[in-house]
Amino acid sequence: GAGVSQSPSNKVTEKGKDVELRCDPISGHTALYWYRQSLGQGLEFLIYFQGNSAPDKSGLPSDRFSAERTGGSVSTLTIQRTQQEDSAVYLCASSLAGRGTTGELFFGEGSRLTVL
Amino acid sequence: QQQVKQSPQSLIVQKGGISIINCAYENTAFDYFPWYQQFPGKGPALLIAIRPDVSEKKEGRFTISFNKSAKQFSLHIMDSQPGDSATYFCAASRQNYGGSQGNLIFGKGTKLSVKP
DSSP, X not given: OOXXXXXXXXXXXXXXXXXXXXXXXXXXXXXXXXXXXXXXSOEEEEEEEETTSOOBOXXXXXXTEEEEEGXXXXXXEEEOSOOXXXXXXXXXXXXXXXXXXXXXXXXXXXXXXXXX | OOOEEEEOSEEEEETTSOEEXXXXXXXXXXXXXXXXXXXXXXXXXXXXXXXXXXXXXXXXXXXXXXXXXXXXXXEEESSOOGGGOEEEEEEEBOBOTTXXXXXXXXXXXXXXXXXX
């Protein structure tokens, strides 16, 4: 497809389990972002990948959260030992980057995580 | 200094009325101010954006007003329609035209309901 694709769309897990969330960005987009959306909390920045540069991990809430981007394309967000407060919608976005670009982020529809 | 403060949290407007959402930022290095629109179950999508070299930008019924000295910007929706009912997020970032761009910091969102 032409848009950002995320999977799974819904994930229910038990407290303490690990989860992986996947993001397929738009082809050719060099920048990839993960955000977390909790009820009433807006969009919380988690991590940002730009080309081959070191990722900006400044938004990751704890060392249980990690993300990687393989081959400059697909990204996986991993949450280890999930806690109930991790329940949220995890949104991925991609964008073109560089001189002359608009900076527009294209979001996927998100992965809704529920930790029981 | 990285915060973007958005108000109101929710807004109810009659069809045909004007919807106004306000945002304030602290980091004077921010140079890109977009507004995103999000419908339930969907990811946010860019609505309109402004850079600080202009004080106003209009696209159809949507207008951004920007006050650099006050570090504030607002979204005005003229002739509001029920189809405009959605959550609106303001955001800010510092764009480096050398090739990378900083992460986009979002406000907490405003849920707009336009009554018929």
